[in-house]
Amino acid sequence: MKLSEAANRVIDLAREVRAYYTIELPKRHPNYPLVGLDDESVPPPPEEKELRRFLATLSDEQIYQLLVIMYLGRSDFGTDDLAENYEAWDAFADREQATSQMMDKAPLADHLSDGLEELRKHKIDVDKMPLKKVKARKK
Numbered sequence: 001m002k003l004s005e006a007a008n009r010v011i012d013l014a015r016e017v018r019a020y021y022t023i024e025l026p027k028r029h030p031n032y033p034l035v036g037l038d039d040e041s042v043p044p045p046p047e048e049k050e051l052r053r054f055l056a057t058l059s060d061e062q063i064y065q066l067l068v069i070m071y072l073g074r075s076d077f078g079t080d081d082l083a084e085n086y087e088a089w090d091a092f093a094d095r096e097q098a099t100s101q102m103m104d105k106a107p108l109a110d111h112l113s114d115g116l117e118e119l120r121k122h123k124i125d126v127d128k129m130p131l132k133k134v135k136a137r138k139k
Contacts, residue, residue: 003065004126006058007112010066010102013051014109020045021106048103055099063098065129066112070102073115079122082129 024042026032055063068086071077077085102108119126 001058001062002127003062003129004116006062007066007069007116007126009054010051011109011112013047013054014112016047017045017051018106018109020047052099052103055102060095063095067098067101069115069119069126070105070108070111071115072118073111073113075114079118079124082124086129 021042025035028040028042029035058066064086068082071085072079072082105111116126119129
């Protein structure tokens with residue numbers, strides 16, 4: 001699967017997850033957006049599990065590439081720093097940590113969309129980003 005296809009699938013699922021919580025959280029929390037420690041929790045939508053399962057099917061390289069695109073979309077760095085930030089994530093996190101970094105971001109879809117747009121603006125083909133290969137991590 002091409003990285004662009006994987007990114008678009010993640011964006012679609014992340015949008016569905018966020019839409020679910022946007023509707024359900026105010027129903028269950030009377031003081032929303034404030035949520036008390038004793039307030040009833042909201043059961044996760046099926047799309048959240050589907051997103052996690054989908055991410056588990058991707059290669060280490062694709063996980064780290066998506067992470068870099070997400071942080072590019074958050075404006076944490078520019079396109080000139082893609083390879084450097086990719087290598088930093090490779091050195092820092094195992095794939096579970098990288099996946100959690102993405103899953104824990106409510107605006108994941110927006111960050112990835114913005115990152116893809118930033119790549120397009122700079123005429124960088126997401127499927128041919130100039131990044132090194134990731135070595136598989138030991139658990």
